[in-house]
Amino acid sequence: MASLGSFVLLATFVVSIYAAAISVAGARRGSRRFVESGIGALYLTTALATVASGIIVHAFVVGDYTIRYVQQYSDAAQPLFYKLTSYWGGLDGSILFWVFLLSLFGTIAVATNRERHRELIPYVVAVIAVVQAFFLFLMIVHRNPFDTFLTAVPDDGRGLNPLLQNPYMVIHPPSLYIGFVGMTIPFAFGMAALITGHLDDAWLRAVRRWTMLSWLFLSFGLTLGMIWAYEELGWGGYWGWDPVENAGLLPWFTATAFLHSVIVQERRAMLRIWNVTLVIVTFFLTIFGTFMTRSGVVQSVHAFGEDRDLALMFTGFMALTLIFSFGWVIRRLPLLRSRNELDSWLSREAAFLANNWILLFSALFVLFATMFPTLSEAVTGERLTVGPPFFNKWMAPIGLILLFLTGAAPLLAWRKSTASNLREQFLWPVAAALVTGGALVALGVRAWSSGICFALCGFVTATIVQEFYRGARVRQGATGTDLLTAIIGLVGRNKRRYGGYIVHLGIVLVFFGFAGDGFKQEEQVLLKPGQSATVGHFTVRHDAIRVTDDGQKQMITGHLTVFEDGREIGRLYPAKWFFRKHEDQPTTEVAIRRSFAEDLYVVMPAFDLKDQSASLHIVINPLVNWIWVGFGIMALGTGIALLPDTAFAFATAKLPAAAAARTTALLLTLLFALPGAVRAQHNDTGQPVPVVARTPFERAMQKKLICMCGGCGRQLLSECQCGMASDMRAELARLVSEGRTEEQIIQYYVAKYGSQEPLAAPIDEGFNRLAWAVPYLIGLGSFGLLGVIAFRWTRRREAAATPDPAPADPALEARLDEELRDLD
Amino acid sequence: MTHKALKIGATTVVLVLAFGGLLWSTLQDGTEYYKHVDEVMAQPDAWYGKRLQLHGYVVPASILRKRDSLDYKFKVESKGYVVPATYSGIVPDTFKDDAEVVLKGTLTPEGFQVEPNGVMAKCPSKYEPKSGSATAPPGV
Numbered sequence: 001m002a003s004l005g006s007f008v009l010l011a012t013f014v015v016s017i018y019a020a021a022i023s024v025a026g027a028r029r030g031s032r033r034f035v036e037s038g039i040g041a042l043y044l045t046t047a048l049a050t051v052a053s054g055i056i057v058h059a060f061v062v063g064d065y066t067i068r069y070v071q072q073y074s075d076a077a078q079p080l081f082y083k084l085t086s087y088w089g090g091l092d093g094s095i096l097f098w099v100f101l102l103s104l105f106g107t108i109a110v111a112t113n114r115e116r117h118r119e120l121i122p123y124v125v126a127v128i129a130v131v132q133a134f135f136l137f138l139m140i141v142h143r144n145p146f147d148t149f150l151t152a153v154p155d156d157g158r159g160l161n162p163l164l165q166n167p168y169m170v171i172h173p174p175s176l177y178i179g180f181v182g183m184t185i186p187f188a189f190g191m192a193a194l195i196t197g198h199l200d201d202a203w204l205r206a207v208r209r210w211t212m213l214s215w216l217f218l219s220f221g222l223t224l225g226m227i228w229a230y231e232e233l234g235w236g237g238y239w240g241w242d243p244v245e246n247a248g249l250l251p252w253f254t255a256t257a258f259l260h261s262v263i264v265q266e267r268r269a270m271l272r273i274w275n276v277t278l279v280i281v282t283f284f285l286t287i288f289g290t291f292m293t294r295s296g297v298v299q300s301v302h303a304f305g306e307d308r309d310l311a312l313m314f315t316g317f318m319a320l321t322l323i324f325s326f327g328w329v330i331r332r333l334p335l336l337r338s339r340n341e342l343d344s345w346l347s348r349e350a351a352f353l354a355n356n357w358i359l360l361f362s363a364l365f366v367l368f369a370t371m372f373p374t375l376s377e378a379v380t381g382e383r384l385t386v387g388p389p390f391f392n393k394w395m396a397p398i399g400l401i402l403l404f405l406t407g408a409a410p411l412l413a414w415r416k417s418t419a420s421n422l423r424e425q426f427l428w429p430v431a432a433a434l435v436t437g438g439a440l441v442a443l444g445v446r447a448w449s450s451g452i453c454f455a456l457c458g459f460v461t462a463t464i465v466q467e468f469y470r471g472a473r474v475r476q477g478a479t480g481t482d483l484l485t486a487i488i489g490l491v492g493r494n495k496r497r498y499g500g501y502i503v504h505l506g507i508v509l510v511f512f513g514f515a516g517d518g519f520k521q522e523e524q525v526l527l528k529p530g531q532s533a534t535v536g537h538f539t540v541r542h543d544a545i546r547v548t549d550d551g552q553k554q555m556i557t558g559h560l561t562v563f564e565d566g567r568e569i570g571r572l573y574p575a576k577w578f579f580r581k582h583e584d585q586p587t588t589e590v591a592i593r594r595s596f597a598e599d600l601y602v603v604m605p606a607f608d609l610k611d612q613s614a615s616l617h618i619v620i621n622p623l624v625n626w627i628w629v630g631f632g633i634m635a636l637g638t639g640i641a642l643l644p645d646t647a648f649a650f651a652t653a654k655l656p657a658a659a660a661a662r663t664t665a666l667l668l669t670l671l672f673a674l675p676g677a678v679r680a681q682h683n684d685t686g687q688p689v690p691v692v693a694r695t696p697f698e699r700a701m702q703k704k705l706i707c708m709c710g711g712c713g714r715q716l717l718s719e720c721q722c723g724m725a726s727d728m729r730a731e732l733a734r735l736v737s738e739g740r741t742e743e744q745i746i747q748y749y750v751a752k753y754g755s756q757e758p759l760a761a762p763i764d765e766g767f768n769r770l771a772w773a774v775p776y777l778i779g780l781g782s783f784g785l786l787g788v789i790a791f792r793w794t795r796r797r798e799a800a801a802t803p804d805p806a807p808a809d810p811a812l813e814a815r816l817d818e819e820l821r822d823l824d
Numbered sequence: 825m826t827h828k829a830l831k832i833g834a835t836t837v838v839l840v841l842a843f844g845g846l847l848w849s850t851l852q853d854g855t856e857y858y859k860h861v862d863e864v865m866a867q868p869d870a871w872y873g874k875r876l877q878l879h880g881y882v883v884p885a886s887i888l889r890k891r892d893s894l895d896y897k898f899k900v901e902s903k904g905y906v907v908p909a910t911y912s913g914i915v916p917d918t919f920k921d922d923a924e925v926v927l928k929g930t931l932t933p934e935g936f937q938v939e940p941n942g943v944m945a946k947c948p949s950k951y952e953p954k955s956g957s958a959t960a961p962p963g964v
Contacts, residue, residue: 235941361843373858383858385877387928390854524913524940526894576917586917605914615894615914 002067005055005146012048012099013136015041020129027122027196035122039110042125045132046103053100056093056145060086066153069093069145075157077552077580078165085170086160091294092145094173098290099135101181102128105210109185113206120203123192131184134317142309162553162579162587168228176221176248180286182214183251186258187283187325190276194328199272199335204262207279209642211262215255216638222248223631234588234603236522236619238627241391246370247289253363254282257356264349267414269339271349273329274356276336280325285363287318292370344416351409355402362398366391396449400456403511406504407460410467425466432462450518457508457515464501464508471498495641502637509630516598516623528613532563535618538600539563540572545612550699553579555589558604558614562593569593574604574616598622698736701745702729856928864931865905871931878929878936880907884921900925900936908935911943918945 019041026034056069060083065071073093074086088097106128114121139145163169186207193203225245226238239245258278264271291314294307329336342350368375369386376384411425436458440451468487475493476486491498525533527542534540543559557575561568572591579587593600599621606615705717705728717728735745857871861880864871880900887898896911909927919925928942 372855376855384855385858386851386854387856390850393850393854524894526892528892584918605916613892617914 001055001059001064002146002148005052005059005067006140006144008048008052008055009096009136009139009144009146012045012052012103013133013140015045015048016129016133016136019045020126020133023122023126023129027126035125038122038125038129039114042103042110042129043107045129046107049096049100049103052096053087056096057084057087060084063157065155065157066148067145068147068149071149071154071157073157073160075159075581078160081170082160082165088173088177089160089164092139092143092147094177095135095139095143096145097174098177098181099132099139101177102132102135102184105182105185106132106188109188109206109210117189117202117206119196119198120189120192120206123195124188127188127191128184131188138310138313142313159579159581162577162582162585163232165579166228166232168224168232172221172224172228175217175224179214179216179218179221180251180289182210182217183255183282183286185210185214186279190279191325191328194276194325194332197332197335199276199332201266204265204275208262211255211259212638212642215252215259216635216642218248218252218255219631219634222252223628227628230624231590231592232587234590234605234617236520236601236603236617236621237517238624241366241369241388243370244293246366247292250289250363250367251282251285253359253366254278254285257359258282260352261356264352268349270342271353271356272338273333273336276329278356278360280322280329281360281363284318284321285367287314287321288367291315291318346412346417346422348409348412348414351405351412355405355409358398358402358405362395362402365394365398369394399511399514400449400452403453403456403460403507406507407456407463410463410501428466429459429462433459446518450515453511453515457512460504460508464505467501468498491640495643499637499639499641499643502640503634504637506630506632506634506637509626509633511630513623513625513627513630516621516626519622520620522617522619524615524617526613526615528611533616533618536620537565538618538620539566540602540616540618542614542616545607545609545614547609553577556604556607556609558607558616560591560602560616562600572600572602574602576604576607594625596623596625599624697742698733701732701736701742704742704746705732705749858926860902861900861907862903862905865907868907868931868933872933873930875930876928876936878907878927878931880925880927882919882921882923882925887919887921900927907931909938910935911938913940913943915943916945919943 019038022034022041023038025031026036026038056067058064059067059070060074061080063070063074063076063083069090069092070086073089074083078086086093088094106125110121110125110128113124117124189203189207193199222245225248229235229240229245230238258275261271261275261278265275291311294310294314342353344350369391373383373385376382407429408426411422411429413421417425433455437451437455440454445451445454468490471490472483472486475481475490476483479486479489481489521536523533523535527533527540529542529544532539532541539562541561541563543561546557546559548555548557555575555577557573560572560574562570562572570593572593574591575589576586577589588603588605591602599619601619601621603617603619604614605617607613702717717732732745735748740748856875856877858877859871859879861878864876864878878900880902883899883901883906887896889896894913896915897908898911899906899908901907909929911927923945926944927936927938928944929936929938931937
């Protein structure tokens with residue numbers, strides 16, 4: 001199989017090169033057949049990359065340890081789920097995954113645009129094929145995932161790193177990759193536009209959705225990375241300005257800038273050079289980010305291995321990309337001249353420009369600070385480093401300026417704002433900011449920088465509310481519906497604009513969460529059983545340390561009781577897990593008591609079994625959950641902006657107002673009623689060290705039942721040490737030997753004790769593990785619901801079209817359009 | 825040179841200078857020297873009071889912990905030079921004899937004082953198999 005895999009890679013490489021060559025030849029000669037052949041070749045690379053991925057996944061599933069990569073990143077004991085995801089667990093596989101995604105995206109982009117943007121397509125194919133060929137080249141000459149052992153073949157694999165055996169780490173990399181790889185498509189279209197000289201807005205329209213979608217996945221990936229760092233690494237925070245994190249953030253800045261500056265080009269035909277540049281820079285940064293994290297150029301505490309050859313190849317590719325793309329920009333400068341000039345600094349385009357500069361500056365600053373140790377060593381010979389405080393000192397004010405612009409830009413008019421419309425537009429938002437600020441000062445909240453952030457959050461929220469309200473009033477006046485229907489209609493009429501405002505609302509919540517960091521409290525203590533420590537208004541008492549084992553890992557769990565203002569409010573179980581074969585690098589299992597006001601976050605980095613003492617790191621993280629909720633709202637907003645036009649037909653048409661109002665009410669309930677204190681921590685499950693369960697099924701059953709002795713506080717059957725528990729375990733063993741199924745056993749216990757009391761089910765670990773997903777589910781769910789309802793109504797309207805001779809009054813419609821435009 | 829180009833040029837120069845100046849001044853107190861024990865201890869006087877990231881190896885059997893507390897005393901060395909260090913707080917798992925560590929803090933005549941959370945134990949195997957092949961955590 002391995003040699004087949006290597007062969008497929010080689011074939012994909014050859015086909016990619018062919019696709020690039022034939023497309024360019026076709027475009028230059030004007031040969032339709034050549035161009036078609038190039039497109040076909042690109043489709044073929046997708047098929048081949050799928051086959052190669054299939055081979056490596058198959059090797060993981062069957063455990064083909066003759067392949068080095070499989071041997072290094074999986075073992076027989078791993079659950080199937082993690083075997084599948086080991087595919088992108090290491091460098092070689094992640095490159096293959098990259099190629100697979102790129103070919104897939106390229107195929108979709110070409111297939112959907114080949115008729116509409118006929119003149120661009122050959123060069124789009126060529127650019128995608130060349131990028132693809134580079135990554136294939138890396139694999140073939142340097143990092144082949146199908147490399148085999150030449151001599152002795154090991155019996156079992158080394159296993160995936162325990163830190164990566166975590167649900168977030170399963171979704172996080174693909175999400176980030178989708179974002180990274182997706183940015184290649186806008187780049188390919190931009191380059192095609194430059195090369196062909198078709199520099200009107202056509203290429204922008206072709207890539208708008210791709211950029212938005214990639215941006216969404218990039219944001220999702222970054223958020224998941226934060227959650228992973230927060231819940232799995234256990235240092236008490238979510239963002240440490242580590243080079244690896246920064247690598248993902250760099251293209252996010254420039255992509256955000258691009259999404260905004262595109263609007264200026266569409267509306268005012270300005271910033272054309274700038275847009276092309278942003279696309280190129282974004283693509284460059286995705287490659288650079290990969291290079292930075294994979295080649296060992298930047299040293300980080302995470303200490304990646306160094307790989308000089310890889311670094312050289314990447315450097316070569318990046319240099320060529322820059323020379324080639326900026327070469328074309330310079331060549332096309334005459335065609336890229338802006339048709340309009342900036343009229344006034346008090347205009348929306350000026351605000352967008354400022355936003356772009358700041359985002360680009362952020363990207364450059366983060367890049368500079370990340371590379372600083374390397375740069376200073378190269379220049380002065382002294383290795384100087386900068387830490388998170390340096391990043392924060394710069395990024396906090398930059399973030400606040402961006403937040404301010406988020407609120408201010410929509411209030412400014414295009415071209416030039418007059419004094420009177422400034423007054424009218426800014427009155428309420430500024431009042432909101434002042435009221436928030438005043439209230440905070442009265443409450444004695446620190447002004448810098450969290451206080452300012454809160455005030456700005458008030459400002460931006462007021463802007464968004466005002467935009468929605470004013471737009472809806474105009475629509476209401478024109479259509480005579482209720483306010484809620486008018487709002488939906490408004491969103492449907494300009495999905496990108498109002499979807500964008502919803503994204504801004506998400507950003508506000510994210511900033512709200514960031515500001516909470518200013519009120520963080522933390523303490524490191526050493527506690528013996530019975531001792532307690534107080535942080536803020538929480539007191540944590542250390543009760544005991546227990547040792548359990550579930551076959552894959554040994555778990556040391558601290559049992560803590562938490563008091564709030566003297567009242568007992570719950571228990572927390574921070575733990576350390578020692579995975580087999582990775583005993584020297586235990587994972588830290590954080591215990592978190594979540595609420596929307598604050599998280600109580602407890603880690604047990606060290607323990608002493610002799611005297612049962614535990615070293616605890618106790619952190620209070622205020623408002624942190626709003627960051628995740630904010631992302632959910634951002635996803636919802638992006639989703640709305642991405643919806644097809646027909647999706648909102650129901651609301652822009654005439655429809656029963658009550659129905660639309662009901663939908664909205666439902667959506668709002670979904671968004672706001674779900675919250676409640678969600679707690680996520682691992683449950684103290686597993687086997688007491690003297691192992692008694694004989695089969696995995698029996699072990700699993702012991703964890704589903706609790707000890708009924710009444711004296712040990714509903715401990716799991718697998719855990720409790722009392723006599724009653726061992727009797728119950730013996731009984732369970734008998735039932736299992738009789739061959740009863742899980743359902744029968746549960747029925748037996750329910751019948752025996754007359755209730756569901758012996759079931760441990762309410763403390764379902766699966767649910768707790770999923771708790772993080774709530775905001776996303778809300779976002780996706782409401783988005784999905786909206787779509788379904790929208791499509792249903794669209795259909796119904798078609799069916800009932802006859803009795804309703806739709807747009808009643810063309811003049812009215814025209815006036816509405818006019819008014820909406822004025823609002824713009 | 826037109827009037828407009830002059831204006832743009834002047835604005836750019838002013839902005840670049842302003843940012844450059846700000847960057848320079850914040851870099852002054854934001855940076856730390858990254859040094860190995862031997863480089864520092866060859867001339868310790870020159871380094872007193874400066875913020876350092878000190879790279880070295882924990883001297884075997886030198887880690888002492890005060891009873892029932894999180895106060896540590898230990899020694900780090902590289903190329904024959906040794907410096908005593910003090911730290912108060914939780915240490916990472918990989919902090920043990922012979923571990924390769926990076927300490928953040930300042931050097932005083934009494935020894936190296938590590939700031940809170942300033943102990944980073946480098947573990948080459950954190951994200952990759954022990955063979956030392958290069959991998960990052962996927963993505964990030």
